[in-house]
Amino acid sequence: MKKGSVTIKDVAERCGVSPSTVSRVISKSPRISKATTERILAVMDELGYYPNAIARSLARNKTGTIGVIMPTTSEEVFLNPFFPEAMRGITKAAAKTDYDILLSSNSEKDEELKVIQNFIRSSKVDGIVLMSSKLNDECIEYLCEINFPFSLIGTPHVHSERVNHVDNDNIMAAYELTQHLRDIGKKKIAMIAGDEQLTMTHDRVNGYKRAIDENNLVFNKDLLFTGSFDEETGNKYGKIIAKLDEQPDAVIITDDLVAFGAVRAFEDLGVRIPDDIAIASFNNSVLSRYSSIPLTSVDVNAVSLGYSSVELLVDAIDNNVRGRKIVVPYTIHRRKSTEILMESRG
C-alpha cells in the first residue's frame, strides 16, 4: 500500500534531531530530555508516524511474536473443544503481554517439527507454545536440544526438569473419577483412553489403575481401550463394551466427544445409563451438559492451561527460565451419567 509512508527519518528531519533520538523516544529511553521527547511525540502524531515492526525486529533480533503449534492436522484439532478453549487462554495472555500470535498451519499430519523449524530458522518467532505432549516427542526433543524458549501444555515424557510446562494432575483426576464410580457402587470399570502416544493418556491410565488396585477391584486389560478423539472411536468401543460377556458397569472416557459416541452405542443397544453402565468423561464441554444424558465430566480448565502456557513462555524468553512447572486444578462435575442408583429398582 502507501509504502514509503512516514519513517523515523521523516520525523527526525521535521524535528531537527537525529533518527537515533527519535528511536530513543519510541523505546522510551529515559535519557532523552522531556522537552525533546514531547516535541518528537507531537511530530510523530502530526505526521501519523508508526514504527515499522519488521525493521525493528531485524534490528533488535527479536520478533515480539510467539508461535502456537496446533497438534496434528488443524482439521482434527478444531473438532475438540479443548483447543479452542486453550486458544482463548493463549490469546488472552498474549494480549496482556503484548506478544503477537503466529498460528501454525500444518496441513499434514506429523509436520509439526517442520513447522517449528521453519518458524525458528526463519526467525519468525521468539518462542513457541506446544499444545500437546507425546511420548517420544521429537518437537520437545528438538527444542530442548537447541535450547529455544518454549512451553508445553501437558507433561513431558522426558527432560521434564528442563521444559516449562503446565498441566493438570491427570493421574489424580483419573484416580478420583474411578473412586467416584466405585463410590456409586460400580465394580467393573472400563476405560476408553485417548491416543497411546500422548503422555496425558498414560497419566490417566495410571490414575485409573491405581484406584483399581487400592480398591481391590480387578484390573483387566481387556477393559482398557485406546484410540483417537472422535465420536467414531467412542461408538466403536461402546458397542464392543456393550456386547462383552461380562459387561462392565462403568466406563471412564477421555473426552466428551468420544463419550457421546459411546452413549449413542449404549442407547442403540438398550444399555441404560447410569444403571447398567455409568459414564464419566473429561473436558466438560457444553455437550456434556446438553447430551440426552448429561455426563459427569472433568473440567480441565483449558483456558487456564493456555493462559499459563504463555506466561511460562514469556518467562522463558525474557528471563531464560527453564523447567518451571505449573499445575492447573481440575474440577469434577457430577451429572446424571454417574448418578447414585436408587435402592429399589427393577
Added chain:
Amino acid sequence: MKKGSVTIKDVAERCGVSPSTVSRVISKSPRISKATTERILAVMDELGYYPNAIARSLARNKTGTIGVIMPTTSEEVFLNPFFPEAMRGITKAAAKTDYDILLSSNSEKDEELKVIQNFIRSSKVDGIVLMSSKLNDECIEYLCEINFPFSLIGTPHVHSERVNHVDNDNIMAAYELTQHLRDIGKKKIAMIAGDEQLTMTHDRVNGYKRAIDENNLVFNKDLLFTGSFDEETGNKYGKIIAKLDEQPDAVIITDDLVAFGAVRAFEDLGVRIPDDIAIASFNNSVLSRYSSIPLTSVDVNAVSLGYSSVELLVDAIDNNVRGRKIVVPYTIHRRKSTEILMESRG
C-alpha cells in the same frame, strides 16, 4: 538463540559468489546458471542456511502473513463453534498458499479497529481476514478507505461492490427454514435472531419475514427477539416465549447454543418439542445432534467460509482484486425438533 547464525553472506563467501547471486537462487530466479545454482544449494545445505524471513520482509516490503481478526472479545468467540470451524478452513487455506497467520488478540471489546490499524501500520501483515460483518462496520470502512487488501466472512452492509466477501445466502436459508416449519403445520413462528449489529441477523430476519408474508402468516414483531450468542439469551427468550398468552408453535433460532438455552427453558416449563413448539436453528454443531432433543439446524459450512476467505484475500493481495463475492451453500439438517406431527395425538 544462536544468533548471527549463517547468513546469505556466509553462503556467498563459501561459494565465491556475491550475495546477490545467492539471493537469486533463493528466490528461484531463472537467470542463474544451473551449475552455480546447484553449487550454491549444496553449500546452503552444508552450512544449514535458512533465509531470514524478517530481513526478506523488510527488503521486499511484503510479510507473507495475513492477519485474522476475531470479532469482539476472544473469550466470547471461542464459545461459538462457528469460529473454530472457520479457523480450520483458514489455516488449511493458509497452509496451501504458504501464508502465515497472525491471530488478533483483542482483549477488549471493540478494539478490533485498533488491532487492525496496528497490524497494518506496523506492517505486520499483507492482508486481513475479517470474521464478521457489522452494520456500520468501522473496520470495513477503514480498510476500504485505505484500500488495504482484505476479505470478509459475511456480507458487507455498504461498499459491497468493493469488498471481497464470502457468505451463505442467509436470506434464503431463513426463508427455507420458515417454509419448513410451515410445511410441518406450524402457523405462528417466532424468531430469536442474533446481535442486531450483524448483517447476518438482518439477512436472516428478512428471509423469515419474506416467508411469513408469502404464506399469509401474520408477522408480529413481538415474536422477534435479538440478542447475543449464548445460552443465557436463549434461555431468557425461551421463558418469555413459553409464557406468552398466545404461544407460538415454532421458533427459529440463530445458533445452536442459543437454541439449547431455549430448549432448557421449554423443558423446564413443560413445553413439548416439537409438538407444542418446534425449533430450528443454525450452525449444525455437534451439540445439535446430541441434545436431549436433536435439533434441526442449518449447516453454514463454516470451514468453507474460512477457506474461501483466504483464497479471496490472496487474490486481493496478489492481483489487487476487489469486490469479488463467493456464495457458500448451506444445508438444512432435519431432526427431531421439527419432526412432522402425527395425525392423532392428545
Added chain:
DNA sequence: CTGAAAGCGCTTACAG
C-alpha cells in the same frame, strides 16, 4: 549469467 551498490526502517554501542 553475475556483481557492486544502495536501500528496506529501525537500533545501539561508542563518543562526546
Added chain:
DNA sequence: CTGAAAGCGCTTACAG
C-alpha cells in the same frame, strides 16, 4: 542529553 556510524539480513534495479 544527543549524534554519526555501523549494522540487522535480505533484495533489486542498474550495469556489464
